[in-house]
Amino acid sequence: MSPPPAKFAKFARKKAKPRTKVKRKDPIYIDGVRPRPMYVDYKDLELLGKLVNRQAKIIGRRKSGCTAASQHAVTSAIKRARFMALLPYVGE
DSSP, X not given: OOOOOGGGGGGXXXXXXXXXXXXXXXXXXXXXXXXXXXXOOTTOHHHHHHTBOTTOOBOOHHHHOOXXXXXXXXXXXXXXXXXXXXXXXXXX
């Protein structure tokens, strides 16, 4: 296949640079150790505030760096805090 004509050169795809994966620390772990039992306090608004975005949506595992078990605990804590009116259901 021939290269694209010169007039379309600015639209030609550029190769994406490979990104290095950064291992994120789980915010629930205490000093790098998993708490047993896995429990997130719904009254800890400082931690829960970091795990929701400006629209008050729960941040996913890929962005937060949580494991599946800790993300499940975070989700239930956020939902409990919302029900108790400590966190908003809807952001700005």
